[in-house]
Amino acid sequence: MFGNRQTTYAGLISASKKSLRHFTDELRQWRPPGTFDTNLFLSTLSELNPSQHTLVFAQILTDALTTASSLEHVSMLDPELTRFIAEFDMEAFEQYTKGLDKLVSAIGRIGSQLRDIEAACVRLLSLTVALNEKMAAAVDTLGAQHNHRSLDGATEKLGSNSTKGVRPTKAHIDCLMYCLYTRNRELHVAVLENVIGTKFSALGTLAGTDKPKVFMLYHYYAGMVAVGAGNMERAIQLWKLVFAVSLQSLSAIQVAAYKRLLLISLLEHGTRPRLPSFFPNVHTRDIEAKAAAYVSLAEAFVEEPTLVVLQRLSSMRRQLEIDQNLSLANRVIEQLPAHQIRKVGDVYASLYLSQLADKIAFSSFQRVTGQDVVVALANYIQNMRDPGIQVQGDVVVFVPSTATVSTLPNSALAGSALDIESAWAEKIKSKVAETEQLRSRLTELDHHLALTEEYVTNSRD
Amino acid sequence: MCQPPQLDSFVLSDYLNGYTPSIKIRRALYIGRRCQELALESYQIAYAELVQSTCDLETGKIVAKLIADYDKSFVKDSMWEEEARRKSHDEQEDLLAQIDAQMKQHLMKGASDAQAELGRLYERMGLPDKAAAAYLKARDYCTSMEDQSKMSASAAFAGATIMRWAQVTNYAAKALSTSKIPNDPVNVGLQLLLLQADVGEDKWSEVARAISTLNYESASTSQVVTPMDIALYGTLAGLASLSRDEVKELLINNPQFRKFLEHLPVCLDLLQLFYRSQYTDALVRLDQVMSLARIDMVLMTHVEKLLSQIKVNILVLYTQPFASTRLESMAKALRFGTASKLEKELSELISSGRINARIDLVNGFLISYNVEPRDLALQKVEKMYKTFDDQSELLLSRVMFLEEETAKTP
Numbered sequence: 128m129f130g131n132r133q134t135t136y137a138g139l140i141s142a143s144k145k146s147l148r149h150f151t152d153e154l155r156q157w158r159p160p161g162t163f164d165t166n167l168f169l170s171t172l173s174e175l176n177p178s179q180h181t182l183v184f185a186q187i188l189t190d191a192l193t194t195a196s197s198l199e200h201v202s203m204l205d206p207e208l209t210r211f212i213a214e215f216d217m218e219a220f221e222q223y224t225k226g227l228d229k230l231v232s233a234i235g236r237i238g239s240q241l242r243d244i245e246a247a248c249v250r251l252l253s254l255t256v257a258l259n260e261k262m263a264a265a266v267d268t269l270g271a272q273h274n275h276r277s278l279d280g281a282t283e284k285l286g287s288n289s290t291k292g293v294r295p296t297k298a299h300i301d302c303l304m305y306c307l308y309t310r311n312r313e314l315h316v317a318v319l320e321n322v323i324g325t326k327f328s329a330l331g332t333l334a335g336t337d338k339p340k341v342f343m344l345y346h347y348y349a350g351m352v353a354v355g356a357g358n359m360e361r362a363i364q365l366w367k368l369v370f371a372v373s374l375q376s377l378s379a380i381q382v383a384a385y386k387r388l389l390l391i392s393l394l395e396h397g398t399r400p401r402l403p404s405f406f407p408n409v410h411t412r413d414i415e416a417k418a419a420a421y422v423s424l425a426e427a428f429v430e431e432p433t434l435v436v437l438q439r440l441s442s443m444r445r446q447l448e449i450d451q452n453l454s455l456a457n458r459v460i461e462q463l464p465a466h467q468i469r470k471v472g473d474v475y476a477s478l479y480l481s482q483l484a485d486k487i488a489f490s491s492f493q494r495v496t497g498q499d500v501v502v503a504l505a506n507y508i509q510n511m512r513d514p515g516i517q518v519q520g521d522v523v524v525f526v527p528s529t530a531t532v533s534t535l536p537n538s539a540l541a542g543s544a545l546d547i548e549s550a551w552a553e554k555i556k557s558k559v560a561e562t563e564q565l566r567s568r569l570t571e572l573d574h575h576l577a578l579t580e581e582y583v584t585n586s587r588d
Numbered sequence: 589m590c591q592p593p594q595l596d597s598f599v600l601s602d603y604l605n606g607y608t609p610s611i612k613i614r615r616a617l618y619i620g621r622r623c624q625e626l627a628l629e630s631y632q633i634a635y636a637e638l639v640q641s642t643c644d645l646e647t648g649k650i651v652a653k654l655i656a657d658y659d660k661s662f663v664k665d666s667m668w669e670e671e672a673r674r675k676s677h678d679e680q681e682d683l684l685a686q687i688d689a690q691m692k693q694h695l696m697k698g699a700s701d702a703q704a705e706l707g708r709l710y711e712r713m714g715l716p717d718k719a720a721a722a723y724l725k726a727r728d729y730c731t732s733m734e735d736q737s738k739m740s741a742s743a744a745f746a747g748a749t750i751m752r753w754a755q756v757t758n759y760a761a762k763a764l765s766t767s768k769i770p771n772d773p774v775n776v777g778l779q780l781l782l783l784q785a786d787v788g789e790d791k792w793s794e795v796a797r798a799i800s801t802l803n804y805e806s807a808s809t810s811q812v813v814t815p816m817d818i819a820l821y822g823t824l825a826g827l828a829s830l831s832r833d834e835v836k837e838l839l840i841n842n843p844q845f846r847k848f849l850e851h852l853p854v855c856l857d858l859l860q861l862f863y864r865s866q867y868t869d870a871l872v873r874l875d876q877v878m879s880l881a882r883i884d885m886v887l888m889t890h891v892e893k894l895l896s897q898i899k900v901n902i903l904v905l906y907t908q909p910f911a912s913t914r915l916e917s918m919a920k921a922l923r924f925g926t927a928s929k930l931e932k933e934l935s936e937l938i939s940s941g942r943i944n945a946r947i948d949l950v951n952g953f954l955i956s957y958n959v960e961p962r963d964l965a966l967q968k969v970e971k972m973y974k975t976f977d978d979q980s981e982l983l984l985s986r987v988m989f990l991e992e993e994t995a996k997t998p
Contacts, residue, residue: 218625338992342985364978371985373993403982475936476946476955522950527957553967558976565980569986 135160135253136171141189143183147222159190163200169329170205181219184211187227192233198241207252208234213255217261221290224333230254235301244308251302252318253312259325263295292328295345300334307355315355323349323365337373343380350387354455359395363388370406377413385414388449389421394459397466399425420446424456428463433488436463463494464504465511471517472525480504480521590882592625594875595854600629606814609641610749617647618885620654626883628658637712643672644714661788676713680767683709692822694794700729700739702780707742711749720746720755731996737766741774744781748812751886753785760785774804780813787821790890792897797823800838804847815851822848824857824887827862827874832905836863854881865909867902903933903941915947927952 133461142153160167168191177184189205191560220227231251238247267345334341346368351364355565362512369384385402392400399422402411415422420443440447440460447453467487471478480501489507490500504517517524592598601621602613616634622628629839635651640645683706690698707722720743727739739765747755760778781800786795797856799822827837839845840859851857854876861870878895881887887894903922907913915927924930934954938944946957959967 198965299673327988329988338989342989364981367978367982368985371982372989373986403979403986405982405986470939474935474947476948476957477951478947478949484950525946527946533821548966551966551973554973555969558973558980561980561984565984565987572987 134184135167139186141181142173143180147182149222154186157186157425160194163191163194163196163377165200165203166533169203169207177211177214181216182223182226184232185213185220187553189226189229189233191208192230194436195237195241198243199480201237201243201246202242208250208453208574209253209436210531212257214259217258217265220296223335224296229335230299231296231298233469235305238305241303244305245311245314246316248302248305248309248311248318250320250523251298251305252314255296255298255302255322258294258296258298259322263325265291270537274415284543290329290331294329294333296333297335297485300341300345301346303352307348312355316357318352319356319361321360323352330541339378340373340380343369343384347380347384348535350384350391354387359391362391363395363400366391367400367403370403371394374410377410377417381410382414382417383450386421386452387455389425389457390455391417393425393428394455394462397462397469398429426468428459433463433489433490434468436535437491438459441473464489464507465513466509466515468508475525477522477524480518483523589624590622592623595852595880598880600626601633603816604630604633606816607810609637610714611718611812613637613644613647613714614643615885617890618652619883622883622888626731631658639668641648642712642714643674643676644712645669645676647714648672665830674692676709679709680706680817696729696731700731700735700912702728703729703740704742707746708968709748709865713743716746716749717760720752730854731840733766736775737763740766741778743957745777745812748781751788753788756781756785756788759902776803777812780810780818784813784817784886785820786823787890790893792825792894795821795837796830796834799825799843799848799876800845803934804844808813812955815848817854817884817886819845819848819855820877820884820887820902822854823859823877824881824894824898826859827901828894832863833858852877862902865905867906868904868921868923871899900933900937901941907943907945907954907956909958912948912953915952915954 137155138153139150142149142208168187170190172184172187175184175187182497188204191200195201195204231254231343234250234254238244266567280381302318303320307315330338330342332338350362350365350369353359353365366384366388371383374381388400392398402414420439424436424439426444427436431439437460440456447456464487468483470482471486478486484504485502489504501521508516508518508523515526517526524579550555597893604616607615613634620630620634621632623630629655631651635648638648638651640649643830648664652662655662658663669689683702685698686702687706688797690702690987701728703722707726710716710719710722723739723743727736727743731852740759743765744759747759758873760781764775764778764782768835779826780802783795783798786798799818802818804815804887807813807818812863813821822839822845826835830838840856840863845854849859854873858873858877859866861873874895878891881891881894892897899922906918906922915930919925919927919930922930924933931947931949934943934945935945937947938947944957944959946956947953
């Protein structure tokens, strides 16, 4: 019996030793077990070395997770999964990406089935981090990726870095997706730091051949993870990257990203976001047409009184629900008085709470009247925790942070200013290397484009 | 509706006498519609000019009716009407026949002259549109550049009567470009027309600077833009668009412009008070000057905007020397009525960045607000860095994408 169980995977193991083609041929005829067989899976896995039999190990894990039917089953597989993550050979997955994709799908699926999404996300996170490390290590071993370029007319190999360095995989995208399902802030923070924090060196084809979609989807989810982690600025940066790809027509992902980008921009800065300058004007107009209600809300937010903003919001409530942006929009509206108060602070040095409440029509926001408005406004300002806006009795004082104002104490000391300047000098210095990289890549791209057939025949679409 | 001009010794007939008949009539009618107290007098002046210099029957009938509304004893001049009707009909027929005959014989010079004469007839008939069209046709028949220039000039002057500024600018510029005599009175007149067109299109900076270069001797003879008009336009345009020092240099200390100001002394007072920062008195003079501007048909659509612009300039200049100033005293000095009206105006100017200050509404002060240049520089660096950071990340991603998209596999 035991011998029979061993031979279940023996065929795959021996095929993988011969060549990848043998392995894939064997796999085509492969029928996985119908139920979770603890002995089969664990004993086979325990005898295999993940680094030497990466694809087989992954296939066994996939089968095990697919047939698992309880948390107990999954917890039995966890040690092997951890061992696999620590020791797998990236090269194997480079040659046969489907193996990785199936494993990732299985991890996510079992988490959904057993309603243990957080655990699924944690596993995917570990796997993704390991993938990043191994991909980066492969580049270090081979040397700087740009040293392998050779400009040789039509056989020039620009873009050969698409097989080197950190690239997106299905694990990256699923990790973000499952992180979003969890709604666990700590997980969001962990994913933001460990996965999203690692920049891609190339796109490659590990996540699929539709590179624009992979790129856009990744950054779209990444932005949502950043929001969940409470890092709105990062979310804005990530969603803007959705517009970095060049397409012939507008993508639904870009439209969805724009809607959220607009809301977050209003939340954080009180202004509409600017799309990248290289994004085609015709697509910008299209996107604004498709997100017309959002654009209208943003315009009202910036220019119109509170009542108009609330009316616009209620008129687009249905659309927000469909787009699953209602809670975000509500957060934006909650921030509206804060932006209005700061705008008032650009004009006034001090005024009474009642005057401020009139100027920003706080009563229509809070739906309170009389003295309650003043009290509510005072509480709102206290909750803003902005050192530049202070409530002193029934007066609001706006304290400028940088101005030299004759009637207020000057808090800018010479020493602190020098510290600020030296900190900025360091930051700028660190950017020089990145600027140099950008410059060299642009130069190479320019050379490459000049040698392409499309450029020569002038037939590029 | 508006009040009569609050100027010492303003006499309507003297004011209107400086213009050509057609412009005089149009200005008089405009004043009659705008100012109830001067209506009868202006309509009477208009009617007298119509009878004396034109055969414009339609306008004559309308003005006669308007006068009759005010003065029941008025009797219209039926003889003039009959004669004007006959004369305009006969002359028109003659000229059209002449043009036809000249054209059949291909005598272009003759046709051009007849067409020009027809244009002048249409002007007398109160049809400036047709007059301009006739001049342009005449220009097409002209055989020399000089004649073409004259016809373009005539079309421009016809356009000025009905304030078609685009037409005026277009044809005046054409006429000037082909003319070879720089100080020719017609050319000076055309330059004044262009200036008036700029006024009509509220280009105050251009107006102020153009006026500061005018020569009194050559410009004072114009009957389309009189010296009083130049004084008025120059003053208002200067206050709306020039700095204090420019007002001093280009207008007050300009000997040529001072001669124009002699025709309207209140403007010189206004400019001097403005320069000396005596804003309370300056605003009183401004009210007087604006009372004249309100009956000027060229300025009619721009009066309120101009007034607002000048008051804003005065407000901005008032705040500049002070570290802080009490809102009540500022409102009183600048004749704002209440501090709350002033506060509204100030908040708009602070928001737009024209005034660097903050309003202390609790204590009733306007406090100067100056950011340290170093802080400002750091803020700019921070903003620039953030933009650069975002843009470089975007660009790197785009380059990465483009590289892979255009890569060839061997």
